Amino acid sequence: xxxxxxxxxxxxxxxxxxxxxxxxxxxxxxxxxxxxxxxxxxxxxxxxxxxxxxxxxxxxxxxxxxxxxxxxxxxxxxxxxxxxxxxxxxxxxxxxxxxxxxxxxxxxxxxxx
Amino acid sequence: xxxxxxxxxxxxxxxxxxxxxxxxxxxxxxxxxxxxxxxxxxxxxxxxxxxxxxxxxxxxxxxxxxxxxxxxxxxxxxxxxxxxxxxxxxxxxxxxxxxxxxxxxxxxxx
Numbered sequence: 028x029x030x031x032x033x034x035x036x037x038x039x040x041x042x043x044x045x046x047x048x049x050x051x052x053x054x055x056x057x058x059x060x061x062x063x064x065x066x067x068x069x070x071x072x073x074x075x076x077x078x079x080x081x082x083x084x085x086x087x088x089x090x091x092x093x094x095x096x097x098x099x100x101x102x103x104x105x106x107x108x109x110x111x112x113x114x115x116x117x118x119x120x121x122x123x124x125x126x127x128x129x130x131x132x133x134x135x136x137x138x139x140x
Numbered sequence: 141x142x143x144x145x146x147x148x149x150x151x152x153x154x155x156x157x158x159x160x161x162x163x164x165x166x167x168x169x170x171x172x173x174x175x176x177x178x179x180x181x182x183x184x185x186x187x188x189x190x191x192x193x194x195x196x197x198x199x200x201x202x203x204x205x206x207x208x209x210x211x212x213x214x215x216x217x218x219x220x221x222x223x224x225x226x227x228x229x230x231x232x233x234x235x236x237x238x239x240x241x242x243x244x245x246x247x248x249x250x
Contacts, residue, residue, distance in 0.1 A: 067242070068242055069144075069240030069241050069242050070226075070238075070240050125235055125236030128185045128188045132182070133182040134182060134183075
């Protein structure tokens, strides 16, 4: 089991609904990443936090996606409203600081019906 | 053209064979990562390197900065090595942001 905790492991929901993912990084890790991985492709960075601050959200579709890490520890990624094309694996990773090896969670597999 | 290209896309081997997966990149990098992803989805970091060669058990990773190329080798392959192997780079200009290749699906048959 991964040291970075993610929940839920699986989520099935209908389009137009709201969906949320949670990530608890390794204790003491200041940097947290959310990635999206479409089947058959490599992960794509959605957002990177340094403590509670966003340092890179250039690839985050901000019209429907939001992410927060209010106390600089755990983080939530939300999609509202979900679209069919959002079906993917959502991975969370953390590192001690930026540039250090990243430790990944087991991911949340999202299916939009 | 992707910044990170891997080959082959799919690889099937017999148990015991020596395996090589290649990664080419087109940008200046600060580090290159090799990652392993099992069917359940979780990703494990295997190596992070910026020069030379690293070895861990049956796995060896090499990088040639001048040629912008890295290889991952698996000696004495085993069915439990079956997974997707992903190459990722952090470029000199992107900080810690990783750019990923599309992965190599390795299947090792008994």
